[in-house]
Amino acid sequence: MxxxxxxxxxxxxxxxxxxxxxxxxxxxxxxxxxxxxxxxxxxxxxxxxxxxxxxxxxxxxxxxxxxxxxxxxxxxxxxxxxxxxxxxxxxxxxxxxxxxxxxxxxxxxxxxxxxxxxxxxxxxxxxxxxxxxxxxxxxxxxxxxxxxxxxxxxxxxxxxxKLSIGIIAEPAGKSLRELAQLAVNDICRYNQHGCLSSQAIYVKSSDQLSVREFANQLADVMAEYEIQNPRGEIDISSAGAISNARETYRFLAANCPDADIWQSADDTSWTVIYEQSPVLKASPLNRFIYVRPLPDDLSQLGPELRYLSTAAVHPFTAEVAESFSHLPASRLCALGESQNPTLFxxxxxxxxxxxxxxxxxxxxxx
Missing domain, CATH: 3.40.605.10 (Aldehyde Dehydrogenase; Chain A, domain 1)
Structure with a gap:
């Protein structure tokens, strides 16, 4: 019974x-x-x-x-x-x-x-x-x-x-495109409105991995994702926030080598920002993502770090995950799995x- x-x-x-x-x-x-x-x-x-x-x-x-x-x-x-x-x-x-x-x-x-x-x-x-x-x-x-x-x-x-981030410590056998395809799952589901949605991707620069080149590849994957999974309409205020942020980064990109921008051509469907500064900022959301270099001292991510929910890490092994366990995130997971917490x-x-x-x-x- x-x-x-x-x-x-x-x-x-x-x-x-x-x-x-x-x-x-x-x-x-x-x-x-x-x-x-x-x-x-x-x-x-x-x-x-x-x-x-x-x-x-x-x-x-x-x-x-x-x-x-x-x-x-x-x-x-x-x-x-x-x-x-x-x-x-x-x-x-x-x-x-x-x-x-x-x-x-x-x-x-x-x-x-x-x-x-x-x-x-x-x-x-x-x-x-x-x-x-x-x-x-x-x-x-x-x-x-x-x-x-x-x-x-x-x-x-x-x-x-709360907000979440992605961390790419090394390629570990993945191409830039494969890494971008993992990251886009964490970025685009629910259009970044959930606490598990990545608002920035941090990339450890090396001879095998360029932060700016990853941002460029991520932009290509974001464009492809939009074709198959359209973001949908958003309200005027949200669209305005994206447009204002884009204007700021277009100006920076035109006058500073430490910033770059990729965006959907005719609307606000997706935006990728490369910025040399590691400081974590809240995104305007709705598929607006920052790509930043991963610093050795993670305290350089700044005060927004206290709101960290999930860090989606690649490569994901127990050793790599533990190396980021001093972050104030309540959850560490594999890149691409940020939006899929287990029952436990x-x-x-x-x-x-x-x-x-x-x-x-x-x-x-x-």
């Missing part, structure tokens, strides 16, 4: 399979192993188990308020999955413009799970009052406003402003499930 947890895991795995683009591919056993990793033992959910000299059980949040960003669908879907595996009731505040992928996911849930979810573009006062935990994604300003509504005893898990990742360094439980102990006499 399956336990309620194992039964939920099977239902979630089955319902999530068509949405692997956003949630990744996993089976029911993967969910159980994930809980083992986060809690030490999945049986702690609802049962007292040995924990050193005591016995403990994990008590999941009963009601979770998810405040979902409209930037990408996968963040909201993964947040909801966390609540579902715990058996919590999930209040989901959707973006004002809707989030079709999340809505389709909820529609696809079996009745037993769908009954644990309510979607709304607004947050009723009752949601704030009932929530044991609030998970919010958005700008830092939005996080500050939400913080004002958090009551004592409510857990508040924030996913504020710690979003912004949080233990996704462990943050949503409290513990009750039976302190046995010695």
């Amino acid at each position: 399956p336990t309620p947890l194992h039964h939920r895991a099977r239902l979630i795995a089955r319902a999530s399979a068509p949405f692997s683009e956003f949630l990744g591919s996993f089976r029911a056993n993967d969910l159980i192993h994930w809980l083992d990793g986060e809690l030490g033992n999945h049986s702690a959910l609802g049962h007292f188990i040995p924990h050193g000299r005591i016995r403990s059980r994990a008590i999941p949040a009963r009601n979770i308020l998810h405040i979902v960003s409209g930037n990408t669908p996968h963040g909201g879907m993964q947040s909801l999955l966390n609540g579902l595996i715990l058996g919590a009731y999930n209040f989901v505040k959707t973006p004002s413009g809707g989030l079709p992928e999340l809505e389709a996911y909820v529609d696809a849930l079996p009745t037993e799970l769908k009954s644990l979810v309510t979607l709304s573009p607004t947050i009723p006062d009752s949601w704030w009052a009932r929530a044991d935990a609030v998970i919010a994604t958005g700008s830092d300003a939005s996080m500050a406003e939400i913080q004002k509504k958090i009551q004592p005893g409510q857990k508040f898990i924030t996913h504020g402003h 990742w710690h979003h912004d360094g949080y233990a996704s499930i462990a943050e949503l439980v409290s513990w009750q102990d039976i302190d046995l006499p010695m």
Whole structure:
């Protein structure tokens, strides 16, 4: 006879399979192993188990308020999955413009799970009052406003402003074109609106690898990618930000050998900027990417480094990854895989499930 947890895991795995683009591919056993990793033992959910000299059980949040960003669908879907595996009731505040992928996911849930979810573009006062935990994604300003509504005893898990980068330490048998094809996957998916989207690619200059030549090759690949995967229309403000940034770099490129620009001819669909300065800057987004030399001292990337989410590295070996582990990124992955975190990742360094439980102990006499 399956336990309620194992039964939920099977239902979630089955319902999530068509949405692997956003949630990744996993089976029911993967969910159980994930809980083992986060809690030490999945049986702690609802049962007292040995924990050193005591016995403990994990008590999941009963009601979770998810405040979902409209930037990408996968963040909201993964947040909801966390609540579902715990058996919590999930209040989901959707973006004002809707989030079709999340809505389709909820529609696809079996009745037993769908009954644990309510979607709304607004947050009723009752949601704030009932929530044991609030998970919010958005700008830092939005996080500050939400913080004002958090009551004592409510857990508040924030996913504020973040950005990601790519790092190419050496070619490792790859051509410039192959490296550019890997990088474009990290840049263009979701048009850079997700925290996992690369906004700059750092390249270690060598006899085998020229930073400017890589930027030139990346521009060719970006142009090809646009033909097969058009970016789509953007609002006037976003297009204006790209145009203004392009003007700045056209001027620099015309007057300084330390900058160059490649761009789509008739619109703002894609832009590649080469700049000798290593300082990390936030991109105007919508497929606007900086290519910069990788300095020996990574502190030269500057203050924006504190917002680093993911560093997508090539070549990706344990040794190379560890050599960049002093970066404040909560995740290191292979170049080309920035947008594909596994079920087991710690979003912004949080233990996704462990943050949503409290513990009750039976302190046995010695």
